Amino acid sequence: MNAGDLMHYAVLLLYLTGSGGHICGMLTRKERPRLLGGVLTGLGFALQAVSLGMMLADGHALASGEFYISLLSWCLLLVLFILWIRLKLSFLALIATPLAMIMLMGSRGATASNVQLPEALSGLFFGLHIGALFCSIGLLAMASAAGLGYLMLERRIKTKEKLKGAWAAMPSLDSLDRANRTSVSVGFPLYTLGLISGFIWAGFTWHRFFSWDPKEIVAVFIWLLFAFLFHQRIALGWRGRKPAKLAIVVFALCLASILIINFLLKTHHSFA
Amino acid sequence: MQHDIHLFGLNHRTAGVEVRECFALNDQERFEQCAQALGSAVNEVLVLSTCNRVELLVVSPRGEDVTGKVLSCWAGTSAKTADDLRPHVYQRSNLEAVEHLFSVAAGLDSMVLGEPQILGQLKQAYKAAVERGQARVVVNRLLHKSFSVAKRVRTETGIGSSAVSISYAAVELAKRIFGDMSDKRAMLIGAGEMAELAATHLVGAGVRSISVANRTFERAEELASRFKGKPLAFAELFSKLPDVDIVISSTGSQEPIIRARDIKGVLKKRKNRPMFFIDIAVPRDIDPDVNSLDNIYLYDIDDLKEVVEGNKAQRQMEAEKAREIIHSETHKFGQWLTSLDLQPTIVDLLGRGETLARKELKKTLRRLGPDCPDEVRAAVETMALTLARKLYHEPVCFLKRRTREEGGGEKFLDITRRMFNLDEETVPDDAHMDRNNGLEED
Numbered sequence: 001m002n003a004g005d006l007m008h009y010a011v012l013l014l015y016l017t018g019s020g021g022h023i024c025g026m027l028t029r030k031e032r033p034r035l036l037g038g039v040l041t042g043l044g045f046a047l048q049a050v051s052l053g054m055m056l057a058d059g060h061a062l063a064s065g066e067f068y069i070s071l072l073s074w075c076l077l078l079v080l081f082i083l084w085i086r087l088k089l090s091f092l093a094l095i096a097t098p099l100a101m102i103m104l105m106g107s108r109g110a111t112a113s114n115v116q117l118p119e120a121l122s123g124l125f126f127g128l129h130i131g132a133l134f135c136s137i138g139l140l141a142m143a144s145a146a147g148l149g150y151l152m153l154e155r156r157i158k159t160k161e162k163l164k165g166a167w168a169a170m171p172s173l174d175s176l177d178r179a180n181r182t183s184v185s186v187g188f189p190l191y192t193l194g195l196i197s198g199f200i201w202a203g204f205t206w207h208r209f210f211s212w213d214p215k216e217i218v219a220v221f222i223w224l225l226f227a228f229l230f231h232q233r234i235a236l237g238w239r240g241r242k243p244a245k246l247a248i249v250v251f252a253l254c255l256a257s258i259l260i261i262n263f264l265l266k267t268h269h270s271f272a
Numbered sequence: 273m274q275h276d277i278h279l280f281g282l283n284h285r286t287a288g289v290e291v292r293e294c295f296a297l298n299d300q301e302r303f304e305q306c307a308q309a310l311g312s313a314v315n316e317v318l319v320l321s322t323c324n325r326v327e328l329l330v331v332s333p334r335g336e337d338v339t340g341k342v343l344s345c346w347a348g349t350s351a352k353t354a355d356d357l358r359p360h361v362y363q364r365s366n367l368e369a370v371e372h373l374f375s376v377a378a379g380l381d382s383m384v385l386g387e388p389q390i391l392g393q394l395k396q397a398y399k400a401a402v403e404r405g406q407a408r409v410v411v412n413r414l415l416h417k418s419f420s421v422a423k424r425v426r427t428e429t430g431i432g433s434s435a436v437s438i439s440y441a442a443v444e445l446a447k448r449i450f451g452d453m454s455d456k457r458a459m460l461i462g463a464g465e466m467a468e469l470a471a472t473h474l475v476g477a478g479v480r481s482i483s484v485a486n487r488t489f490e491r492a493e494e495l496a497s498r499f500k501g502k503p504l505a506f507a508e509l510f511s512k513l514p515d516v517d518i519v520i521s522s523t524g525s526q527e528p529i530i531r532a533r534d535i536k537g538v539l540k541k542r543k544n545r546p547m548f549f550i551d552i553a554v555p556r557d558i559d560p561d562v563n564s565l566d567n568i569y570l571y572d573i574d575d576l577k578e579v580v581e582g583n584k585a586q587r588q589m590e591a592e593k594a595r596e597i598i599h600s601e602t603h604k605f606g607q608w609l610t611s612l613d614l615q616p617t618i619v620d621l622l623g624r625g626e627t628l629a630r631k632e633l634k635k636t637l638r639r640l641g642p643d644c645p646d647e648v649r650a651a652v653e654t655m656a657l658t659l660a661r662k663l664y665h666e667p668v669c670f671l672k673r674r675t676r677e678e679g680g681g682e683k684f685l686d687i688t689r690r691m692f693n694l695d696e697e698t699v700p701d702d703a704h705m706d707r708n709n710g711l712e713e714d
Contacts, residue, residue, distance in 0.1 A: 153448070158563065160575045162582050163448060172451030173546065237543035240567045 007051040008108070014044030015101035022094045029169040034090045041097050045077050048104070069107035072134045072258075073100040079138035079183075089179050091171045095145035125201035133194030137254055139187030140226075144251035146179035147244030154241060173240075180244055181233060188230040195223055218257045225250050275315070275331050275410055275609075275682075279369035280342055280361050283325035284383050287360040294350050295357060297321040302349040307404060309345040314338055317406040318415070320376075320397040322390065324383055327376065329369070331410045339363065366609075370414065371602040377418040378425040378594055379432070385587045386431035386594075391422050409686045413608065421601045428597060431590040434583035439470035441579045442550045442571065443477050446518055449548050449569060453477045459516040460484045461509065462523035463495040466552045470520045471499050479518070485509045487523070510534060514541040520550045521557040528559040535562055552576070608695060614675045617685050618668055620694040625660035632656060 021037020024030075052074060055067050080096040083089060153170050156163060170176075198219075199209040210216060229246045232238040282292065297306050297319055306328075310317045316331035328346065332338045343354040343361065364372045372381070377394055379386045398415045401407040407415070426432055435441040450456050458479050460467045463486040471482055482501035485508065486492035492503040504512055513519070513535075523529065530549070539547070549570040551558040556572055563570040611617065633656045637649060671688060674681035689695055 157445070157448060157569055160571065160578070162579065164582075164586070168448075170448075172447060173449045174451045239544040240546065242566070 004051065004054065007047060007054075008104075011044045011048045011051065012101060012104060014040050014047065015097055015104065018044060018093075019097040019101060022090070022097055025090070026094055026166050026169050029166075031090075034093070037097070038084070038090065038093060041077065041093065042081070045074065045081070048074050048077075066107045068130065068134075069103055071130070072137065073103035073107070075131075075134040076100045076103070076138035076141055079135060079142055083142055083179060083182065087175065087179050087182065089146070089171055089175060091149060091176070092142050092145050092179060095148070096142060099141060099145075125197045125204065128197035129194055129201055131194075132190045132197065136187045136190035136194060137251075139183040139190065140247065140251045140254060143180045143183035143187060143247040144244075146176045146183065147247045150176040150180065150244045151241060151248075177239060177244075180247055184230055184233050184243065184247060188226050191223060191226055195219060215257065215261045218253070218261060222250060222253050222257070225253070276334055276336070276338075277366050277369045277410065277414070277609075278330045278332065278338060278342070279327060279364045279372055280330070280339075280346070281325060281327040281364075281372075282360045282362070283327075283381065286362055291360050292324070292326070294352060295326060295346065295360075296323075297326055297346075297349060306345055306349045307401075307406065309348065310342060311404065311406045313341045313345065316401075316408050316411045318397055318401045318411050320394055322393050325376075325381075327373070329373065329411065329414075331408075367602055367606050370605050371598060373414065374418050374421045374598045374601060375595075377422040378598060379422070380425075380591055380594055380598070384436055385584070385591055387436075388426070388432055391419070395419070409612070409682050410609070413686070414605070417601065417605055421598060424601075425594045425597055429590040429593040431587055431594055434586055436580055436583050436587065437469075438552065438573065438576045438580055439466065439473050441576050441583070442470055442520070442552075443473040445569075445571060445576075445579070446474075446548050446550075447477065449546060450517065453479050455480055456517040457515055458482045458518040458520065459504075459512065460486075460495070461519065461521040461529065461557065462486060462553065463491045464522045467520055467522045468495060468498075470550065470552070471495075471501075474518065474520075475499055483512065483516070485512075510538070513538045516547070517545070518548045518550070519558075520552065522551075522553045523557050524553070525557055526555060529557045530562065531559040532561045532565055535565060535568060539565065539567065550576070611689070611695070612682055612685055614671060614685065617671065617688060617694070621664050621668065621688065621692060622661065624692060624694060625664050626657065629656040629660035 018037045018041035021033045021035075021040060025032070025034030025037060048070065052067070052071060055070075076096055077100050080092055080100075083092055149170060150173060153163075153167065153176065154173055156167060157173070198216075202211065203209045225246070229243060229250060232246075233243050282295065284292070287295075296302075307317055307319050310319075310328070310330065314330050314332040316329075318327075318329040320327040320329075328342060330338055330342055340354070343357055347354040347357045375381045377391055379388060379390055382390055394415070398407065398411075401411060435444045446456075447453065453474075456479050458471070458474050458481070460471055460482065463484055474482065482496070482499045483504050484492040484496040484501055485504040485506055486495070487506050489503060489505055492505075495501075496503040509529075519530075521529065535547075544567050546567040546569065549558050549562060549568065551570065551572040554573060558570055558572070560570065560572070562568055611620065633653055636652060636656075637644075640648070640652075667688060671681065671684060674684045
């Protein structure tokens with residue numbers, strides 16, 4: 001086992017104990033285990049940043065799928081920490097930390113990629129493409145996590161069921177809705193930016209902006225849905241259940257497109 | 273133990289309201305009278321009198337029968353005799369009395385299980401006893417302990433964590449929906465007693481403003497002024513609804529006042545911001561189909577009652593945990609009570625000296641090393657032990673002298689125990705702050 005492996009497992013362990021902390025905090029309705037979970041996750045987050053840096057310094061990182069999936073899980077946690085501090089919603093960590101852990105575990109499955117390395121000129125757009133898209137997927141994950149929490153709690157309040165134990169520890173409907181709103185209104189511009197920079201990069205690298213790659217078609221479709229959600233939310237004042245459901249659908253599509261297209265289909269986006 | 277602790281009481285379970293009224297010691301004069309009369313008959317007295325209970329805590333010299341004295345003093349404050357009082361009164365002695373007082377302080381004996389009000393009343397009663405000079409070593413210790421036991425019960429069990437009144441349950445639900453209440457506006461439709469109670473809780477939760485709509489405008493004005501709110505004419509109701517987040521309705525109307533079709537337009541104007549309707553009127557003021565709209569939550573009186581019943585059942589379960597805490601604390605208090613005598617205190621004091629001496633001796637002998645001759649070791653040991661004994665000689669003589677005096681000198685025993693920390697308690701730095709700011713905090 002080399003240093004990279006050791007780090008990988010250490011990060012996984014930190015995320016696992018961090019998730020445990022959040023679950024305990026939820027069940028016992030105490031703040032301390034959650035904070036502890038947050039600190040452990042934060043340590044893992046820092047360690048993962050180091051590990052990502054090392055992979056990048058190694059030189060082969062940009063051609064390996066492992067790097068991208070690991071980066072995606074790191075972006076998810078980055079988004080989580082920002083939302084946690086901005087909105088004081090430790091609830092999101094309950095979903096984000098295990099999700100990041102699973103992504104990181106899966107990253108080992110993605111070994112080689114056939115992405116052509118970016119030429120010097122287009123490095124900026126490639127970085128922008130990956131960074132913006134991954135952050136927006138992280139935000140989308142948080143929007144749908146908040147949406148899921150909202151839908152479950154809303155149903156219980158609406159049907160007048162008792163709010164005992166972990167239910168009583170959940171944040172209020174209003175703050176879950178606000179988390180969804182923030183994530184969507186930041187996530188959509190980022191997604192757009194990621195998409196456009198991808199096309200520009202493709203234009204520089206392959207001399208055509210759109211190549212009818214399945215990933216690209218799905219991405220445009222997701223963008224349309226995301227745009228609809230963004231518009232309804234910001235302009236028409238959608239609140240509560242509808243945007244929560246739509247955010248979950250959009251995120252599920254994103255996840256499916258990563259799992260199916262990037263791993264199973266042979267395209268220039270595939271990881272395996 | 274040089275004392276007997278007796279507790280005499282009557283509460284909502286042992287006596288009907290007319291008996292409690294008759295023997296209540298709540299108005300100042302009767303209260304003073306009873307406490308004074310008792311104070312001259314026994315060593316220490318504490319009188320707690322609330323609308324649901326009277327408790328008399330009496331500390332008397334050991335073996336003395338005080339029942340007759342206490343009951344006649346008590347009955348003397350009313351026009352009745354001790355024999356009228358006797359069948360309603362329960363009596364507990366020593367550790368049973370301690371356990372009962374702890375339960376009362378923790379709210380386990382209250383009509384609403386776990387309600388915190390009684391603790392404040394007990395603090396008042398203790399303050400009064402201190403001011404009259406009727407609280408000495410035992411009552412001081414017992415009351416401070418019961419305050420800390422009540423605090424422990426509150427933090428370690430969930431006995432006070434859920435709402436058991438309808439209006440409070442409604443406000444708790446509002447918090448689940450809105451979270452931060454400081455930018456929320458509430459409206460009362462109808463100005464009944466229930467509405468007023470709910471408004472009190474809403475203000476407590478920190479809502480931004482309260483408006484009151486009522487058919488008779490004067491009543492609306494009256495209620496609104498009490499909460500610094502705004503009175504509304506009944507006709508303005510629907511035009512003001514879009515600004516309101518929480519609506520509490522309690523009118524005597526036979527027909528529903530608010531229906532789903534009225535609310536649809538309101539929601540559009542509010543840009544779908546959520547609304548919470550609380551309908552505590554019977555028959556209902558708000559049509560149940562309002563609840564089917566998105567972002568609208570409607571609870572009627574039955575829904576809230578169900579929440580409250582569930583919470584009450586949960587409190588019962590938590591009360592079991594609380595009783596265990598009280599039981600173990602009572603046991604600890606019993607140990608302290610037994611040790612508050614000359615012999616045990618001397619034993620503890622000398623024992624403590626010896627323990628310290630032996631601890632230091634061990635360190636010194638280790639430092640002297642293995643080559644040190646045995647006679648030196650023996651000499652050092654003798655010196656350490658003698659020093660410890662001699663140091664405590666004067667305090668012991670002092671205690672012996674004082675305990676021969678009138679009053680048993682347990683005040684000095686108590687001080688000694690605390691000064692040398694013979695009960696090995698952890699005392700926080702601010703433990704005695706209450707002496708400076710008038711017993712406000714325990």
